[in-house]
Amino acid sequence: MHANECWACGDSRAICNRERPRCSRCAKLNKPCRYGLRLSWPKKTSTKRSLTYPVQDVFNKAKTRHQISFLNATTWDIQLHEYLRMNQGLGSHERSILNRNDPPIALSWLPNKLGYEERELLDHFICTATSTLAVFERDKNEFLSLLMRLFLFDDSPSSAAVLQSALALSSFHRNGLRADVFRFRERALHTLVTSCDDSTESLVQHVAARMILCHLEMNEMSDDVWFCHVVGAKKLIDSVGVENQIFQGELSRLIAWAEYHMVMSRFSLRHWYINKQAVQRIQKVSPIQQETCLLTKIKDVSSHSHDILRHLYIMFEMIQDATNSSYHSDEYENFLSCFENSLSIIDTRAPASTSDSVSNSKIEWAATIELFKLSGLIYLKRASRNFSGHSLELDTMVQRAYVLLDNLRIFSSGWPLLIIGCEARTDEHRMMVLERIERAQTSSNSRSLLELRSILEQIWVQDDLATGYELSYLNKLDAVIGSYSVIPSFV
Structure with a gap:
């Protein structure tokens, strides 16, 4: 039964045109026509309903079918129960994605036209957005709260665009690529096209x-x-300027969010050559002037983003191929030396202003920044000189990265996993990297993670085939990443 069908049509398995206050079928048959949520409980002999996982008591003893109680619960209810279980020391089910310090956020207000099906999808979005969207956010709950305020700000078309986008993503994560995903997406795109105005709220939304x-x-x-x-998104931000007053405070998170994706896309563009003409066209979107080792700010990564992102952007742009005339110049050597020193001293600690109540988040954020820094140093040393051999310095950084990955509950950022995964030469280390990817997939069924796994496995095969010699580091990345018809994303 569709959530928006009337009760009579749903019971009769008939097509309902969902007209209000009375659908055409009920009007024709002179039947009462009611809409909305109707609670029901199965009979004890019913076998038509099932649980998503076996129910266990506090001693982890599975209950029989006759001991199980069926509940009418939303995604938010289940996530809240998981939070309560973890904080009571009762453990958690394998697929739980909540941090024990982070209870799920409840909606205090909903748009009037939101049906039960959309409400359930919105609950699911709220419970999963921190792990699927906020991949490079220090305070994931604050980021989620900002998104919620944007799609619940009012009943304007711009708010509806954010809401429909959230429903489309939530529907995909929950039900896969079905018709509802396309329906919500088309609504969002149509609203974006038809709701263009110069207001601050509209631009942000x-x-x-x-x-x-x-x-x-x-x-x-x-x-x-x-x-x-x-x-x-980046053009909208640039149209008013990143230093504009509207992007001060919490709205600066939107700039950092867009710029993180821009930076990661620069890496993809460096190694994806399946369509050179398309790459040249895309690269014109964010041109960069030649910079000295003084690391003056570049216009495409603002002060709203973390310092590590500004360094990565410069690195992706400035590393030269051996065929470039400046590859053997003293200026290039000085730049590499200066840049490596600057990258090495980036502070990985969380800001001192972070509340003590989110100490676990502070630790995870510091580990995330350190993983990005280590990955940046590894890539710099290998890509700048196309070096594929072994060195004690690289081995030390890789071992430190393995320790950080092992200590993190979930780490889903694609680029560090790719760079660190490329260093895995033993089955033990490769299995650990694959296990981290699988763990990230428990909170996000992103195809990017599946693609990342495929790319790593292809790189490992090439490494294993190269007996007695080393393959070119850059050529290997170019060949594997460039073999995909769609530009990969490593966010």
Whole structure:
């Protein structure tokens, strides 16, 4: 039964045109016509309903079918129960994605036209957005609260665009690529086109909607639309200026969110050559002037983003190929030396202003930044000189990265996993990297993670085939990443 069908049509398994206050079928048959949620409980002999996992008591003893109670519960209810279990020391089910310090956020207000099906999808979005969208956010709950305020701000078309984007992504994560995903996405795109105005609220909401749609397209991976959404969001931000007063305070998170995706896309563009003409066209979106080792700010990564992102952006742009005339110049050598020193001293600690109540989040954030820094140093040493051999310094950094990954509950950032995974030469280390990817997939069924696993396995095969010699580091990345028809995303 569709959530928006009337009760009579649902009981009769008939098609309902969902007209209010009375559908055409009920009017024709002169039957009462009612809409909305109708609670029901199964009979004891009913076998038509099942649980998503076996119910266990506090001693982890599985209950029989006759001992199980069926409940009418939403995604939010289940997530709240998981939070209560963890904080009571009763453990958690394997697929739980909540941090024990982070209870799920409840909605205090909903749009009037939101049906039960959409409400359930919105609950699911709230419970999963921190792990699927906020991949590079220090305070994930604050980021989620910002998104919620944007799609519940009012009943304007711009708010509806953010809401429909969230429903499309939530529907994909919950039910897969079904008709509802396309329906919500088309509504969001139509609203984005028809709700263009110069108001501050509208611009901010358009940025948020485009970034949510970017994640949806990353999951579908049918073309390069995900990158177009990132570019669109960045152009909206640049149209008013990153230093504009409207992006001060919590709204600066939107800038950092878009710029993180822009930076990661630069790496993809460096190694994805399946369509050189398309790459040259895309690269014009964010041109960069030649910089000295003084690391002056570049216009595409603002002060709102973490310092590690500004360094990664410069690195992706400035590393030269051996065929470049400046590859053997003293200026290039000085730049590499200066840049490595600057990257090495980046502070990985969480800001002192972070509340003590989120100490676990502070530890995870510090580990995340250190993983990005280690990955940056590894990539710099290998890519800048196309070095594929072994060195004690690289081995030390890789071992430190393994320790950090082992201590993190979930780590789903694709680029560090790729760079660190490329260093895995033994089955033990490769299995550990694959286990981290699988653990990340418990909180996100993103196709980007599946693609990341495939890319790593292809790189490992090439390493194993090269007996007695080393393959070119850059050529290996170019060949494997460039073999994909759609530009990969490593966010």
